[in-house]
Amino acid sequence: MQVFNTELNYQNPSIEGYYGEFGGAYIPEMLFKNVETLKAEYLKIMQDPAFIAEVDALLKDYVGRPTPLFFAERLSKEIGANIYLKREDLCHTGAHKINNTIGQIVLAKRLGKTKIIAETGAGQHGVATATVCALKGMECVVYMGEKDIERQAPNVARMKILGATVVPAKSGSKTLKDATNEAIRAWINEPNETHYIIGSVVGPHPYPDMVARFQSVISKEMRSQLLEKLGNELPTHVVACVGGGSNAAGAFYHFLNEPSVALVAVEAAGHGVYSGLSAATTQLGTHGILHGSKSIVMQTSDGQVLEPHSISAGLDYPGIGPLHAFLYESKRGTFLSATDEEALASAFHISQIEGIIPALETAHAFSVLPKLGLKPSDVVVVCLSGRGDKDLATYMEHL
């Protein structure tokens, strides 16, 4: 039996879910049946033409795909390169998260599930889950850290309006990590009727691969849009922010095996990478297991998971998906970070030169552009993962 991938194939983890030494499914036996069923079925279902047709139709008519690839003229001039924005902020519900929830809700129906649970940090994944549950008539329970419930109030209201139940996660740091723990525990307690829609490329195999595949529509569209605009499918750089890493995985996916394309992942440095208040996982983390997969984890030397910090709830996570850990360690990806302050400055700057208010998470991706040493001929695609409506309260404090 093959445990580790021997050759680099970033798009396909091993049969047991390993990207290099990262991944796997470190789950208690109580989740075995659910995870095993998912593992046995997900590729089959995702390759079924009827499933593909149903998901594609929803992505087109409900989500509003393809999302535009926009040439950011003023930003390009300022940076001195050709900067394109992949407008995931224009998706229904305002972020890339819905690409995954559309796929998973259709899959959950196929598996005969009647109830959906999810975790959420910024609330974008919670809203995207509540939305597809309303669409498909499924019961929806979203676990959200108590601290995040406070700082993302509009999204909490949206979930409730959409008919979801929002359960505060009160354990630990009361943020995304703890919401994920609570969601997994809830799944253990009612595994038969429930499907857990994880919101990022994290969790036990097959979640990281499944979510990456659902998000890969981002880079699939990028390729055809670049071809149409520039006569060349390949940019020189793709830049995306990384919480768990789903928008980055989606934006990188169809370029993973194209070595000429630089893949730039931007983590949240909070008050500064080494300030003690940071969420820059690859910089601060060590190998470990979190939420069922082996990856890079921010932890003490005793293996207790640390409480991260980021101004953006969606990046406030002490881990990173196993694909990204592999991209980091194999050096296929470049991992940079931006502080709270830099992200805030970028959010205002992009708003004022492009007329697009980005989400705080996304703003981190913009912050690194001046640091990439770009040339005038470079073609850079920034994954504009979400819009800033949910962050208005934070932005208003800094006006």
Add this chain to the structure above:
Amino acid sequence: MSRLENLFKEQSKRVLNVYCTAGYPHLNSTLQIMESLQANGANIIELGMPYSDPLADGEVIQTSSLHALSNGMTLQVLFEQLSEMRKTIHIPVVLMGYMNPILQFGFEAFCTRAKEVGVDGLILPDLPLFEFENSYGKTIKDNGLDFIFLVTPETPEQRLRKLDSLSSGFLYAVSSSATTGKDKDFSQVAVYLERLQKMNLKNPILVGFGIKDKQSFDAVNEFTQGAIIGSAYINALAKGEDVGETTKQFLNGVLGN
């Protein structure tokens, strides 16, 4: 013969395994608790190694774990506390915990140290069968430690037999779909336990999750060799003043003494 094997050879009914979180309620109460568990009729001690993110545990054990961590418990400290335990503790001791802290300690070093201090076995809920067979299992066995797998009503028969064949000491039967500390409808549990009983497994079976008092302990003993009590005891410790007195009262209650 291992201590666990010996125990089940001598006693095939009403084996009581009591869980406690190392370093709870006080950093240095670990050994005192183990001694009073032994003195008051526990047959096995399941010592929880506290972890910040215990996925399979309910609120009670989560809280005790965080409490123990803030008391300063680490694996290093725990092994120091246990280094002399075999002077007073004669019953089997198994360590229960999650993979991440163990990986940081070093899996091999952990197994070696556990054996050195006299630990008998390991329960690691997030070490699944595949990983056990492919990497970690060998280190555990090489160090002469028993490994106890969990099984649930949803575990398919073939897999259950495999988990049984790879386990030694005992097999840990959890009622399906439950983090620790949840109440379960016993009639369903009974059907499951009867099925297990008829399978003629290699290992004795202890039932965990939802056992909290004499009634629930008596009930599962109809079908299995005994049970594991965790959250109910932690709750008692949380409420009680004196560790020794609390343990005595609690175990007298469960055992009907």
